[in-house]
Amino acid sequence: MTAVTVEASLVDEPDPTRSRFRSVREYLRKPLGVAAGVFLLLVVAAVSLAQVIVPYPPNEQDLGAALSTPSADHWLGTDRLGRDVLSRLLVGGQHSLLGLAQALGVALVLGVVLGLCAGYLGRVVDNVISRATEVIMAVPGIIAMLMVYALTDNNAAAGMVTVGINSAPTIVRVTRSAARSVRGEVFVAASEVIGMGRTKIMIKHILPNIWGPIIVNAAVLAAVILGVQGGLNYIGLGITPPDPSWGGMVSDAQQVLAQEPWLILPSGLLLTLVIMAFLLVADALRDTSSGNRSRPTTTAARRPDEPSGPALPVSETAVLSVRGLAVTFGELQVVKDVNFDLAGGGALAIVGESGCGKSVTASAVLGSLGRSATVTGHVQFDGVDLNHAPDRVRAAVRGTGIAYISQDPMVALDPCFTVAGQLGELVGRHDRIRGAQRRQRVLELLGQVGLPDPEDTARRYPHQLSGGMAQRVAIACALAGRPRVLVADEPTTALDVTIQGEILGLLRRLQEQTGMAIVLITHDLGVVADLCQSVAVMYAGEIVEFAEVQELFARPRHPYTRALLGANPMLAPRGERLPAIPGTVPAPGAWPSGCHFADRCSYTTDSCVSEAVGLTQVMEAEDHHVRCIRQHDIAAQLEGQLR
Numbered sequence: 001m002t003a004v005t006v007e008a009s010l011v012d013e014p015d016p017t018r019s020r021f022r023s024v025r026e027y028l029r030k031p032l033g034v035a036a037g038v039f040l041l042l043v044v045a046a047v048s049l050a051q052v053i054v055p056y057p058p059n060e061q062d063l064g065a066a067l068s069t070p071s072a073d074h075w076l077g078t079d080r081l082g083r084d085v086l087s088r089l090l091v092g093g094q095h096s097l098l099g100l101a102q103a104l105g106v107a108l109v110l111g112v113v114l115g116l117c118a119g120y121l122g123r124v125v126d127n128v129i130s131r132a133t134e135v136i137m138a139v140p141g142i143i144a145m146l147m148v149y150a151l152t153d154n155n156a157a158a159g160m161v162t163v164g165i166n167s168a169p170t171i172v173r174v175t176r177s178a179a180r181s182v183r184g185e186v187f188v189a190a191s192e193v194i195g196m197g198r199t200k201i202m203i204k205h206i207l208p209n210i211w212g213p214i215i216v217n218a219a220v221l222a223a224v225i226l227g228v229q230g231g232l233n234y235i236g237l238g239i240t241p242p243d244p245s246w247g248g249m250v251s252d253a254q255q256v257l258a259q260e261p262w263l264i265l266p267s268g269l270l271l272t273l274v275i276m277a278f279l280l281v282a283d284a285l286r287d288t289s290s291g292n293r294s295r296p297t298t299t300a301a302r303r304p305d306e307p308s309g310p311a312l313p314v315s316e317t318a319v320l321s322v323r324g325l326a327v328t329f330g331e332l333q334v335v336k337d338v339n340f341d342l343a344g345g346g347a348l349a350i351v352g353e354s355g356c357g358k359s360v361t362a363s364a365v366l367g368s369l370g371r372s373a374t375v376t377g378h379v380q381f382d383g384v385d386l387n388h389a390p391d392r393v394r395a396a397v398r399g400t401g402i403a404y405i406s407q408d409p410m411v412a413l414d415p416c417f418t419v420a421g422q423l424g425e426l427v428g429r430h431d432r433i434r435g436a437q438r439r440q441r442v443l444e445l446l447g448q449v450g451l452p453d454p455e456d457t458a459r460r461y462p463h464q465l466s467g468g469m470a471q472r473v474a475i476a477c478a479l480a481g482r483p484r485v486l487v488a489d490e491p492t493t494a495l496d497v498t499i500q501g502e503i504l505g506l507l508r509r510l511q512e513q514t515g516m517a518i519v520l521i522t523h524d525l526g527v528v529a530d531l532c533q534s535v536a537v538m539y540a541g542e543i544v545e546f547a548e549v550q551e552l553f554a555r556p557r558h559p560y561t562r563a564l565l566g567a568n569p570m571l572a573p574r575g576e577r578l579p580a581i582p583g584t585v586p587a588p589g590a591w592p593s594g595c596h597f598a599d600r601c602s603y604t605t606d607s608c609v610s611e612a613v614g615l616t617q618v619m620e621a622e623d624h625h626v627r628c629i630r631q632h633d634i635a636a637q638l639e640g641q642l643r
């Protein structure tokens, strides 16, 4: 299954440390990038201090000294009206850089906000924003700017805002695609599943992870905007003569090119160098931010479009009742007709080989499948059918009602934040406490999951945790909302054997202490007996047998359950060769028309493959159900053998 840890992530302090220091160190190793950055800083500093350091007022004319070349009085010479070029260059730089800041600011704010929404909020928002950006891109920029200058009496700020709007689509696209790649991250899914608001997720979890490509593109855009601005000023738009601007100074110099070619150099060269410096900075940033995350999408909580229908009768003692649950991706059905009850405070195992649909079932219960999935059926929790409930109801259940831990806790924890940050956010959200109280609860939770030094663990980042510690932290995150149900998806698979036992022991202890019910997804029937009271055996998208653990182990009715038990090293007789189940689980789309296990079953007859097989109750045991039309024959045959 895709590893999704609900009740993880969520944070309150940005990462000031390792990865950013590493990026800075990497940047400092690029001489061209460093030189360009230093040059830009010097230009900005000089331009900012222009009023203080310029030798002459920028518009002061001295016709007697017109068109002079560099001298002690005029370091960069004078223009055709005898104005000091250096003074005009520095003061003109203020106009140029202010305009750049205005245009870039507008492009970044618009681009990042819209890009985040398009990349994260779903298809409809994405379509609307994508169409809108296409429209903006289709409008010829120069015409829009000419119109704005005409309508605003050549207002420089209005022109640069227009340039910013015109440039925003570039940032929208970059942000959108980066956000799309991050929105499938498990820590984002985890935040969704606990019901964190979308705006908060975008700001706290998506944006910090996609700043790299945005900054790189902002640097490139700065160069482009400076070029455009230079062009506009060159033709007299924006900054009106006699006020200086870099583009305007190029234009002035061009008019006297034949008389004094030198004059083109200061403004032309400075504009070119500043543009080049922005491009070099972008290049260096691109190299250092190449490690920015960009992993494939996995999950995003989504409600199916299926119309709401009446739920089948559910058990009165069950905290969670699943009825007729089915999942399709496009045309491909991967899970069908899943029914089970989870008693309050009980533990249910879902077992089966890889690819049987265990994880998809769990994600469907949680409502954390991607938008490509259609989930039908009923997931009754606390009197509410979660599969048909409004988003706010589902959000309220997540974390406090149902929490989730996965097989890979590392990917569920946001790498940017410390354990204290992530857990503290959850505690604050659930208990509405702050400061020392919040910290106290964080330490209490870390202690509750058996971490020997909670203070030390709280200070660590996810990459500083071992697998077992990370899983304990993930469990602590899950416990923060005091959930009534914990879905644990193969919580020990990624851990070594000694730690596996510890984590299972911890789950058992927590279940006893807190009364929380557990759905344990596992391949391993051995751990089932240890922790669970009932068990659902899944095969090729269906539950093929459901019973109490003792009953299932004593009287397995489905040939697949028997084969699974027979192939389990913990349960097999000592000294005998372990029997393997021949063949493999058929992939969704290749299920046989009748019994899904027919191809691998030694009891198969023609009637097994002629029509779909339903789950029926085993006569002698009320809570024992099996999906096999030959269950009685098999039971009788085995009884005969035993006699």
Ligand SMILES: Nc1ncnc2c1ncn2[C@@H]1O[C@H](COP(=O)(O)OP(=O)(O)OP(=O)(O)O)[C@@H](O)[C@H]1O
Pocket: 001, 002, 329, 332, 334, 352, 353, 354, 355, 356, 357, 358, 359, 360, 361, 370, 523, 587, 588
């Ligand atoms: N997004 C998806 N699109 C299409 N098919 C999918 C998708 N996610 C899962 N599946 C398919 O659904 C089936 C069930 O997958 P699932 O992950 O639930 O199996 P599993 O029993 O949990 O296996 P494992 O123990 O290896 O995690 C698999 O055949 C898988 O390829």
